Amino acid sequence: MKFLSVLFAAWVVKVSAHYTLPALIAGGVDTAQWLYVRQTNNWETNDPVTDVTIDDIRCYTSTESDTSSTATVTAGSTIGFTAPITLYHPGVLNVYMAQAPAGTDVADWDGSGEVWFRIYQITADTDGGETITFPSQNLAQVTFPIPAETPSGQYLVRIEHIALHVANVYGGAQFYLSCAQIEVTNGGNGTPGPLVAFPGAYTGNEPGILINIYYPIPANYTQPGPPLWTGAGGSSPPVGTTSTVTSTKASTTTTISTTSTKASTTTVSTTTTSSTGSSTGTTAAEYGQCGGQGWTGELLLSFFGSQAPLIKNAPDTGPTACAAPYTCHVLNAYYSQCY
C-alpha cells in the first residue's frame, strides 16, 4: 500500500496539472492540436500563467517560439477552441483578437503593443450573494462568432480561461491561454476597440481577478478586460439595448449586439468534479476538506474517471463526501473543499 501511495503521488505531480486550449474549430471542423494554434510553453505540463505582467500573458510561447499555420475564416462565422482536458476549474473566459500590421504576415508577428480588442466572454453568474456559478467550467469546447464588421486581414485570436479557485491572493488566479492565427475574409468596415496590450491589460488587482469566490460568496462579479467589441465603430452597446446594424451581412451581428454573449456558448461537459456519493461513513461540513493528495484517492477519481478502478486502493484518511446540500470541489491537487 505504501508503494502504491508513492506511485500515486508521482503520478499526480506529473499529470494533475490543469489544461490547455490547443485546437481551433473553424468551418465547423475541429482541427488538429497546435496546427492553427501556437504551441504554448505548457503543452506538456498544462501549467497556467499566473504573472499578468510578463510577455507570456500574451500567447504563452516564450520557450516554444512557435508559429502556426493560418486558418482562413469568413467574417461573421463561428470559430472556437477545444480543450482536451476540460476547463475544469471554476473561472471566467475571454476571447481577444489583434490584427497584424499591414504588410506583416501574422506568422511573423508577436502581437505586442496596444492591439488587442475583446470579442467574447463567458462571465460568472451571481445573484446578490446566495450563489456564484461559472458557466465556462467543465466546457470541452468554446465557440464564438467573429464579428461580421471585423475588417479583412490577418489576426491573432487569443483565448483565456481565468481560473479563480485560488484567486484570493495576488497572483493566485490562473490564466490558461493560447493564440490562433487566422485570416479573416469577406470582412466589414468596423473599427475594433478599445485596444489594450498584453501585458498591460490587467494589473492582477482587478475585482474579477483578485477575488475569493468561496467566502463570502461574491454578490456580484466584474469581468476583467475592456468593453466587448461586437461590431461597428466602437464598443458594444449596453446589454438589453437595440443596435442598428446597417451591414447587409448575416444576422450574427445583430444577435451578438443585442443579447447576452452566453447565447452562443457551446455547452459540452464531459467531466465532473463532484465526489459526493463515495462514502467513508462520515461527511465533511461546509468549507471542510473532502479530498486531495494524501487525503484520499478521490481527487484522482475526479480527474481520471475511467481509470478510477486503478486507484480505489488509495488510503482513505478523511471524508470524501459533503454534508447536504454541499458538494465536493477540487481546488488543487492537494485540497478539495465542500461548498
Ligand SMILES: *[C@@H]1O[C@H](CO)[C@@H](O)[C@H](O)[C@H]1NC(C)=O
Ligand atoms: C461588486 O460591486 C462593487 C460596487 O460596484 C464593486 O466595488 C466590487 O468590486 C464588485 N465586486 C466584484 C467581485 O466584481
Ligand SMILES: [Cu+2]
Ligand atoms: Cu489547475
